[in-house]
Amino acid sequence: MNTEKHTPAFWFLAAFFALFVLFMYGPMLVIVVLSFQGPEGGLTFPLRGLSLHWFYKLAEGLGVVDIGAALRRSLGLGLAVMAFTVLFSVLAGLAFRKKLAGGNVLFFVVVASLIMPSIIVSLGIGLEFRLLDTGIKKALEAFGMTGTLEGYGTALGLFTSALGAHLTWTLPFGLLIMFAIFNRFNPAYEEAARDLGATPWQGFRHVVLPLIAPSVVGIGMFGFTLSWDEIARTSQAIGDVNTLPLELQGLTTTVTTPSIYALGTVTMVVSFMVMGLAVGLSKLLLSRQRAKQDA
Numbered sequence: 001m002n003t004e005k006h007t008p009a010f011w012f013l014a015a016f017f018a019l020f021v022l023f024m025y026g027p028m029l030v031i032v033v034l035s036f037q038g039p040e041g042g043l044t045f046p047l048r049g050l051s052l053h054w055f056y057k058l059a060e061g062l063g064v065v066d067i068g069a070a071l072r073r074s075l076g077l078g079l080a081v082m083a084f085t086v087l088f089s090v091l092a093g094l095a096f097r098k099k100l101a102g103g104n105v106l107f108f109v110v111v112a113s114l115i116m117p118s119i120i121v122s123l124g125i126g127l128e129f130r131l132l133d134t135g136i137k138k139a140l141e142a143f144g145m146t147g148t149l150e151g152y153g154t155a156l157g158l159f160t161s162a163l164g165a166h167l168t169w170t171l172p173f174g175l176l177i178m179f180a181i182f183n184r185f186n187p188a189y190e191e192a193a194r195d196l197g198a199t200p201w202q203g204f205r206h207v208v209l210p211l212i213a214p215s216v217v218g219i220g221m222f223g224f225t226l227s228w229d230e231i232a233r234t235s236q237a238i239g240d241v242n243t244l245p246l247e248l249q250g251l252t253t254t255v256t257t258p259s260i261y262a263l264g265t266v267t268m269v270v271s272f273m274v275m276g277l278a279v280g281l282s283k284l285l286l287s288r289q290r291a292k293q294d295a
Helices: 008-035 053-060 067-095 103-114 118-142 146-151 161-183 188-195 200-228 244-251 259-294
Strands: none
Touching (some): 008 259, 067 161, 067 200, 067 259, 118 146, 118 161, 161 200, 188 200, 200 259
């Protein structure tokens, strides 16, 4: 029987950790609880009733805001960011495995966006695309393409400037993860594949990719979740539409009912679903990998 007594320092650190967890997750718990209030519910406690009333109100819409369209935009952008983050991170990780001319400079250029204020990055990207708009309009005018010029709006958009803004946030994380993966990767597996006659592409597809697949899934999860709730880098670089986080930010000053809590709960559920799918897929890939090794 373990009769070891804990020191006062242990109890102090345990209490500090419990307060930290409460500080981190307490606000989410409060929002979830308040979103399930009855029709008479307000923005603060005490809880008035228990129902799905405010979720039904959310489905009906919040004033002039089209929540469904904003949700679809955020999902589409998040999936695009996830795909590009995985692709570029894996390619960059493979490239940096060998000595690369100017590799150090390139690495610092990539990660520099992490230390830049997000709003400055967004403003810079927005300015670049407005300058691009000016150049395109002048070119169309110079070539006499008046019909195209009249129909041209702006290059700012969900899958142009906003996508680029989000990639400045997600790619550094993906690249750092790939560095950690390949630093632990045993090149003997690739050498064995080459000895058996595999081409570089076959070695990557059948040897390297299956081994790093669980970590690649994690990079995809990072890419989606970082994009899903990003506000600052989106605000000045998205053009005339809004993502769900931007709509949610705007609603905090106009919506005075628990509908906004219901919206917060929905966004939270989507985030947890993505993380759950990523964890499940990672475990599935790991189990298949171990099964092949045991076979």
